[in-house]
Amino acid sequence: MAKMRDRRVAPSSERRKNPFAAATATRADKTGDSASDRKLVTSFVLLCIVVIPAVSVLLYYVKNAPRASHTISLAHQRGLIKTDVTYQEILTVISENASQLHRHYTYPVLAYITPWNSKGYEMAKRFNTKFTHLSPVWYDLKSQGTSLVLEGRHNADMGWISELRMTGESLVLPRVVLEAFPRELLRNKKLRDKAIDLILTECKEMEYDGIVLESWSRWAAYGILHDPDMRKMALEFIKQLGYALHSVTSVRNNKQHLQLVYVIGPPYSEKLQVHDFGPQDLQSVGDAVDGFSLMTYDFSGPNNPGPNAPLQWIRLTLQLLLGSPSSRVQSVGWKIFVGINFYGNDFILSEGEGEGRAITGREYLNLLEKHRPEFQWEKNSGEHFFLYSDDNHAKHAVFYPSLMSVSMRLEEARSWGTGISIWEIGQGLDYFFDLL
Incomplete structure (x- = not known):
């Protein structure tokens, strides 16, 4: 994956197949001036939108989930939340650069910041009051011979952290990607203890509030989660790390322990697979983990162009993970941080191998200024898109x-009583933060 969204490892080839149900058409009028253009657009549309059977969604989607009172954002007050948006409106509103700084979304908000995108650091400071957790993408825990090493301290910006703490109360939990060979790590008690010691020592010395750990997708890629014994060891390691962090008091607040947020991927089929992180796993490690960063984005790719995170897919993911509102697993549902993407994708619609790339807000605005496109709203996915010729x-x-689209995802998360996680704030437009 491109640097903008980080290099994540997919659990299996299933991730790229968009296996949910059959595709449906969307409004694609006025998209081409020739028969070949229309044929190409039609082929794209058939690939781009997936529909989950409405019955399965309606059976669970009861709107009596926990809700929090919330104030009205400036964007709502001005009537900017709508489907019939134009490129002129976006460019005009962006140039006004107005946004409220108090919070509207009252559940937890975790924001990722990447060292290769400096705007994320600026947005974290500017909108500090909007976030409860900030996770700079700094660390990798790797195998080194027969031992382990934690790399990434050179990325740490302590001056930035100091500024954050002077203006807000957001917890700083750097992300640690567990790249160590999983079989060796999980089977060897000394290596497990070493890994935990490296993380705890870094948190203490750098005065962090905990960490965000990413490991499940890598363990799945190695194939160890198909082995029941290895899977059990994996869950035990997560719990061991969580309890170890909980045993340490935060330097900033002696009444608060260090936190563990664990990254989990969404399922890529209508039923949970053996490598998926499911409801039983959620219950198993729930006491040791303070939050679960759910990666409900990256649904489409160059070989299957389409929406970044279809709303119905997000709903089904939450249903598979949390069950019905009356389910016992709902007792830890409030720890879920539903993933929202602040990046976009620019796909080339060709007859052969698919091509595409991630784009940031700045690149998106440049496309609007150059091509002056007509937006189309896809109801099933709950996303806007436009077409242009290079x-x-x-x-x-x-x-x-x-x-x-952002507003709808916030409301979806709110209806479940969950928090949200944003990948990543440096790639978004400034007025997105008004909704938070």
Whole structure:
């Protein structure tokens, strides 16, 4: 995956197949001036949107889930949350650069910041009051011979952390990616203890509030989660780390222990697979983990262009993970941070191998200024997209968040009583933060 979204490892080839149900058509009128263009657009549309059977969604989607009172954002007050948006409106509102700094979303908000995108650091400071957790993407825990090493301290910006703590109360939990060979790590008590010691020592010395750990997708890629014994060891390691962090008091607040947020991926089929992190896993490690960062984005890719995170897919993911509102697993549902993407994708619609790339807000605005596109709203996915032709006459489809799509995902998370996690704030538009 490109640097903008980090290099994540997919659990299996299933991740790229979009296996949910059959595709449906969307409004694609006015998208081409020739028969070949229309054929190409039609082929794209058939690939791009997936529909989950409505019955399965309606059976669970009862709107009596926990809700929090919330104030009205400036974007709502001005009537900017709508499906019939135009490129002129977006460019005009962006140039006004207005946003409220008090919180509207009253559940936890975790924001990722990457060292290769400096705007994320700026947004974290500017909108510090909007977040409860900030996770700079700094660390990797790797195998080194017969031992382990924690790499990434050179990324740490202590001046930035000091500024954050002077203006807000957000917890700083750097992300640690567990890249160590999993079989050796999980089977060897000394290595497990070493890994935990390295993490705890770093938290103490750097005065962090805990960490965000990413390991499940890598363990799945290695194939160890198909082995019941290895899977059990994996869950035990997560618990051991969580309890170890909980035994340490925060330097900033002696009444608060260090926290562990654990990254989990969404399922990529209608039924949970053996490598998926499911409801039983959630219950198993729930006491040791303070939050679960759920990666409900990256649904589509160059070989299957389409929406970044279809709303119905997010709903089904939450249903698979949390069950019905009356389910016992709901007791830890409030620890879920539903993933929202602040990046977009620019796909090339060709007859052969798919092509595409992630785009940031700045690149998105440049496309609007150059091509002046007409937006289309896809109801099933709850996302805006537009089409344009580049200088080589290749047809492109661009999916990038809008105020409407972000607002709908916030309301979805609110209906479940969950928090949200944003990948990543440096790639978004400034007015997105008004909704938080």
